[in-house]
Amino acid sequence: MPSIFTKIIAGEIPCYKIAEDDNFFAFLDINPNAKGHTLCVPKKEVDKLLDLDEPTFMGLMAFSRKVGKAIEAAIPCDRVGLTVIGLEVPHVHVHLIPLKSMENATFQYKERMTPAMFEETAQKIRQKL
Numbered sequence: 001m002p003s004i005f006t007k008i009i010a011g012e013i014p015c016y017k018i019a020e021d022d023n024f025f026a027f028l029d030i031n032p033n034a035k036g037h038t039l040c041v042p043k044k045e046v047d048k049l050l051d052l053d054e055p056t057f058m059g060l061m062a063f064s065r066k067v068g069k070a071i072e073a074a075i076p077c078d079r080v081g082l083t084v085i086g087l088e089v090p091h092v093h094v095h096l097i098p099l100k101s102m103e104n105a106t107f108q109y110k111e112r113m114t115p116a117m118f119e120e121t122a123q124k125i126r127q128k129l
Helices: 004-009 054-074 115-127
Strands: 017-020 024-028 038-042 079-083 094-099
16 A cells, blocks of 8 residues: 555645655745654655665665755754654655754654645745755
8 A cells, every 4th residue: 555655745645845856856844843844755655765776875875865955045043964763654754854952852842824825835945945
């Protein structure tokens, strides 16, 4: 059965898309730790980060860096944190989180955003790519 991320990539579930190329897809986390929290995923559905073949692994990191630089330019923050946990969805995903404090990295605090706020945030990040 396809993961929720595979369905997002296929357009079956809506998202606030940030970037896409032939192999990777980035979109705003719908339950963000901070404004601008973005997920970068390979289009190829693989459950665990270390199960990616090396070219896909390295490509995901390069894609995530590009998106992270755009987030850093668009969203006021001290830095953009990167984490890969992968327990909640069986599809490799990199979290890029604008950080102002360690609280933003804990996954305990969540930012409340309206659809208009999500769209505005996505647009700001896309403009920096």
